Amino acid sequence: MKTVLKWLGGYFRHIDWILMLICLCISAFDIYVMMALNQIGYIKQDYIDTQLVACGIGVGAALIIGMIDYKKLAKCWFVYAPVAVILQLLLFTSLGITRAGDLAWLNLGFTTIQPSEILKLAFILSLAWHIAKLGDKMNTLPHFLLLCAHFMVPFGIIMVQGDAGSALVFLFIFICMMFAGGMSWKYIIAGLMAVPAVGYVAWNFVMEDHHRRRFELIWDTELQEAERLGSYLQQYNAKIAMGSGQLTGLGTHSDAFYTYVPEGYNDFIFAYIGMVFGFIGCMAVVIALAVMCLKILSDASLAIDPLGKLICVGVFAMFLFHCIINIAMVLSVGPVVGIPLPFVSAGGTSLVMCYASLGPVLSVVSHREKKKHMFYQEKE
Secondary structure, eight states: OHHHHHHHHHHHHHSOHHHHHHHHHHHHHHHHHHHHHHHTTSSOHHHHHHHHHHHHHHHHHHHHHHHSOHHHHHHTHHHHHHHHHHHHHGGGSTTEEEETTEEEEEEOSSOEEOHHHHHHHHHHHHHHHHHHHHGGGGGSHHHHHHHHHHHHHHHHHHHHTTOHHHHHHHHHHHHHHHHHHTOOHHHHHHHHHHHHHHHHHIIIIISOHHHHHHHHHHHOHHHHHHTTTTTTHHHHHHHHHHHHHTTTOOTTOTTSOOOOOTTTTTTTHHHHHHHHHHHHHHHHHHHHHHHHHHHHHHHHHTOSSHHHHHHHHHHHHHHHHHHHHHHHHHTTSSOOOOOOOTTTSOOHHHHHHHHHHHHHHHHHHHHHHHHHHHHHHHHO
């Protein structure tokens, strides 16, 4: 018993509490925002309860995963990666639920989940192991093509299911991790040269009409006006909501006029933050998310081996892309792609997996600190 307590004491002493505190503060603000939305009659108490339960489960998952050696965690990719892929493939069955043209939700009877959120973490860990194991060999053509195939499995499945937003997250994670792993400039240049051709094929032969319309709404003002009560309704109302908040927001006074934003508690919660808490509230969220991302990137730079670095870079890339695309979507400078704002948007699967994704990062940091502690003990 004493050995277990000593081990737990060492783990909690070396954990990255700064990162956990930042994320907990963001979650606390999220709960406060949802309570404000409940007070003005925009959401039911059930959403708040779900978020609280998901936060508790997520924090527990982060701490438990953080206890596992990230080397062993990544090495066991063959256990969890196939499970994540199978869950994603189950969307093709009668259990799959389509919303707004995206086949992205799985009905488990008692609840619904987004398998792509689980697959993201499995992809980061398995790709990190793959790249770290190859080392300098990753730039030989056969191994580079194998890495591309590793990426194309989840990317292809999700694209076929119509969830272009999640597919783009996988693409950004893959690019960032390949950069961090030391991808050769010849592949980078070749990739940049292929962008126009790939973009043309994707636009004309891969993307559905509703996906193209989402992009056209960014720059076509006439289409925006025509679709103000249709496909542009969310972004149009989001702009009005954020504009009404001005500097300090409308607050939660019962006599204030609040603009209704579809999915305002979920993917468009940033619009409600702007309306209720104003520009100051929005900037507070942006700064907190930026600090979180920079902290994970800092952990990557201080990792003791390439595997730890790659895991942190993958988690950083996932959170960064989510933040940029979600806020761009709300501000009408990006398409509506259904990507949640990390630790802020309502959604049990998203919040649990956000915290679970911190687990491997916590493991990387705790093992680094333990090694540093042992080094100083030996010097003494």
